[in-house]
Amino acid sequence: MQTKFLLGENQIPTHWYNVVADLPEPPAPVLHPGTLQPVTPADMLPLFPPGLLEQEMSAERWIKIPDEVREIYRLWRPTPLIRAHRLERLLGTPARIYFKYEGVSPAGSHKPNTAVPQAYYNKLAGTRRIASETGAGQWGTSIALACQMFGLECTIYMVKVSHDQKPYRRSMMQLWGAEVLSSPSPRTNAGRTILAREPDNQGSLGIAISEAVEDAATHDDTRYALGSVLNHVCLHQTVIGLEAKEQLKLAGDYPDVVIGCHGGGSNFAGIAFPFLADKAAGKQVRVLAMEPSSCPTLTKGVYAFDFGDTAKMAPVAKMYTLGHDFMPPGIHAGGLRYHGASPLVSQVVHHGLVEARAVGQLSCFEAAVTFARTEAIIPAPESSHAIRGAIDEALAAKAEGKPRTILFNLSGHGHVDMGAYDAYFAGKLEDFEYPAEKVKESLRHLPKVAV
Numbered sequence: 250m251q252t253k254f255l256l257g258e259n260q261i262p263t264h265w266y267n268v269v270a271d272l273p274e275p276p277a278p279v280l281h282p283g284t285l286q287p288v289t290p291a292d293m294l295p296l297f298p299p300g301l302l303e304q305e306m307s308a309e310r311w312i313k314i315p316d317e318v319r320e321i322y323r324l325w326r327p328t329p330l331i332r333a334h335r336l337e338r339l340l341g342t343p344a345r346i347y348f349k350y351e352g353v354s355p356a357g358s359h360k361p362n363t364a365v366p367q368a369y370y371n372k373l374a375g376t377r378r379i380a381s382e383t384g385a386g387q388w389g390t391s392i393a394l395a396c397q398m399f400g401l402e403c404t405i406y407m408v409k410v411s412h413d414q415k416p417y418r419r420s421m422m423q424l425w426g427a428e429v430l431s432s433p434s435p436r437t438n439a440g441r442t443i444l445a446r447e448p449d450n451q452g453s454l455g456i457a458i459s460e461a462v463e464d465a466a467t468h469d470d471t472r473y474a475l476g477s478v479l480n481h482v483c484l485h486q487t488v489i490g491l492e493a494k495e496q497l498k499l500a501g502d503y504p505d506v507v508i509g510c511h512g513g514g515s516n517f518a519g520i521a522f523p524f525l526a527d528k529a530a531g532k533q534v535r536v537l538a539m540e541p542s543s544c545p546t547l548t549k550g551v552y553a554f555d556f557g558d559t560a561k562m563a564p565v566a567k568m569y570t571l572g573h574d575f576m577p578p579g580i581h582a583g584g585l586r587y588h589g590a591s592p593l594v595s596q597v598v599h600h601g602l603v604e605a606r607a608v609g610q611l612s613c614f615e616a617a618v619t620f621a622r623t624e625a626i627i628p629a630p631e632s633s634h635a636i637r638g639a640i641d642e643a644l645a646a647k648a649e650g651k652p653r654t655i656l657f658n659l660s661g662h663g664h665v666d667m668g669a670y671d672a673y674f675a676g677k678l679e680d681f682e683y684p685a686e687k688v689k690e691s692l693r694h695l696p697k698v699a700v
């Protein structure tokens with residue numbers, strides 16, 4: 250009845266896995282937001298350092314993790330794989346449920362897995378300051394701490410609704426040395442334009458990205474960092490799934506289904522992509538992305554070229570999108586309120602290699618409470634979507650009377666999200682209907698792309 254499956258520090262992966270090498274077709278090009286022509290490395294260099302651009306465009310299957318990055322990973326990696334015996338018993342399921350717990354990182358989520366290499370490659374390239382955005386605050390805290398480790402300055406545009414709901418996330422970023430601005434902010438043209446039109450705008454990830462990109466593009470010593478969506482971010486997160494595979498070997502098991510929550514796609518890619526390598530080699534494994542029904546990018550979006558941000562400054566990529574000016578409702582899983590999705594995750598969904606399912610926030614909080622009362626860990630509201638998926642799979646196994654091995658990614662803890670739990674217990678949370686009309690309107694504004 251072993252519960253924790255642990256690896257030693259010397260078993261931290263030495264290479265990241267690049268799913269591009271195993272895709273049925275090469276990824277679509279990424280387009281310049283002004284010309285709508287394929288971007289060149291020269292277009293992107295003001296935003297990203299060469300080391301990351303190389304990874305962004307690479308089709309190499311394995312990419313070496315620099316020693317300087319592995320040394321910092323040692324502070325919390327390898328993360329544990331835990332068998333959820335107590336949850337299984339409560340559900341009375343024949344399923345075996347395992348979860349990979351990324352909440353043991355200093356910032357409390359998977360985000361430092363990519364923040365650290367991003368800061369590292371920026372340091373190598375002589376960047377002085379990083380500008381970035383944060384939704385729920387998880388990414389902001391992660392890039393703040395990574396900048397601190399490499400002596401870089403850091404400016405964070407924090408989506409207003411989270412800035413107001415999560416003051417401790419802001420404090421954590423400040424503690425790790427970052428400057429934090431509520432977005433939309435008066436610091437940028439993008440922010441000023443929105444504030445002039447709508448002074449009470451609650452912000453969105455799309456707006457905050459516009460502000461951070463503008464900041465980086467208008468300062469020579471500053472580069473931009475994104476906590477999700479991009480190929481190199483998904484690449485860095487694959488340490489999650491690579492470790493999980495080794496840990497499942499220790500357990501003598503292999504998943505029938507691998508589950509992650511989906512916002513921009515990075516933690517999902519992290520747990521799922523290494524298993525897609527097995528799938529490409531002929532192994533049977535289902536892979537499931539769980540998203541909020543209020544922002545159902547993968548299940549209700551269209552697979553099309555769209556801007557990554559609201560102000561149309563970020564590159565245009567082929568992805569599932571609800572439209573770049575779609576403003577998702579203010580659900581408490583702030584990290585899942587993004588109109589688009591990672592182009593790589595979109596592509597594997599499009600090819601039918603990955604299933605997607607949308608769930609309401611009330612059933613996710615219910616799953617999170619069940620989980621906390623059995624497995625003891627308080628999950629981040631984002632991660633609760635993966636728990637919902639895992640519980641539903643376990644209940645389906647029970648209904649069928651057949652065992653099933655379930656692996657899910659618990660992407661973060663919820664210690665700084667207790668306001669959301671308070672609201673849930675006070676009966677103040679609601680399930681938002683799928684905003685079909687707003688999405689329809691927003692999809693009218695997709696760029697007209699010739700490629």
Ligand SMILES: Cc1ncc(COP(=O)(O)O)c(C=O)c1O
Nearest residue numbers: 387477512513514515516584661
């Ligand atoms: C704990 C946690 N999980 C998941 C997400 C969603 O992001 P992604 O889809 O990039 O993993 C976030 C985003 O902030 C998060 O904080």
